[in-house]
Amino acid sequence: MQHAQSETRYTLFIGTKNFSSWSLRAWLAARMAGMPFSEVVIPLRQPETKSAILRHSPSGKIPLLVIESTNGKQLVWDSLAICESVAERFPAAQLWPDDPAARGEARSISAEMHSGFPELRTALPMDIVARNKPGVLTETVQAQVARILGLWELALTQFGGGGGFLFGRFSIADAFYAPVVTRFVTHGIELPPRQQAYAERVLALPPMREWAAAAREERGERSE
Numbered sequence: 001m002q003h004a005q006s007e008t009r010y011t012l013f014i015g016t017k018n019f020s021s022w023s024l025r026a027w028l029a030a031r032m033a034g035m036p037f038s039e040v041v042i043p044l045r046q047p048e049t050k051s052a053i054l055r056h057s058p059s060g061k062i063p064l065l066v067i068e069s070t071n072g073k074q075l076v077w078d079s080l081a082i083c084e085s086v087a088e089r090f091p092a093a094q095l096w097p098d099d100p101a102a103r104g105e106a107r108s109i110s111a112e113m114h115s116g117f118p119e120l121r122t123a124l125p126m127d128i129v130a131r132n133k134p135g136v137l138t139e140t141v142q143a144q145v146a147r148i149l150g151l152w153e154l155a156l157t158q159f160g161g162g163g164g165f166l167f168g169r170f171s172i173a174d175a176f177y178a179p180v181v182t183r184f185v186t187h188g189i190e191l192p193p194r195q196q197a198y199a200e201r202v203l204a205l206p207p208m209r210e211w212a213a214a215a216r217e218e219r220g221e222r223s224e
């Protein structure tokens, strides 16, 4: 279904909801910003996945945001670039903190997630419906888990205030760590109380519940 918003039309190409952590980040930021968009899900891990993505996304990766207006068609690819475009086009959503110090930190921790934690991403893949027994983590992965919990602690203490999210109200930083929250649940990583409470707030966001329900449906499981 296409949504029309004045003369601009947004289409977000994403991957299988159970697995596609980069897609979740862009999709969640778009939903939290109230952006009207159509979504196209391209199933991942299929023989035809690459060619299906390449039909739309020259980078060969998703997420991809297609913006169509009277000015023509614009492609925005890569999760962080999409989040930035959403923030720019929907300023009322205030997807970055107002305070420059908080904004600098929110951008830094989002960028650190975007470009980092490769061992954690391999050892603890996103699989929203799975519940795995906690396994033995390498020292590198343990250090990366500790780094993330430390980043959350710092942001919640310095900037979280009463809002409950890393920088008070929901921001792109929360979108960037939302898949990590699901990974901790899937892989049975125990969290300290403050981080656990934060994780629960992220999972309780209506769009997160909607995404998780869709992931269960993809896997042929009944939604809650």
Ligand SMILES: N[C@@H](CCC(=O)N[C@@H](CS)C(=O)NCC(=O)O)C(=O)O
Residues within 6 Å of the ligand: 015, 019, 020, 021, 022, 023, 044, 049, 050, 053, 060, 061, 062, 063, 077, 078, 079, 080, 114
């Ligand atoms: N840096 C990119 C990474 C995108 C990415 O790796 N997407 C995966 C899905 S989560 C993908 O397109 N995989 C399909 C493939 O590589 O064939 C971003 O932040 O958007």
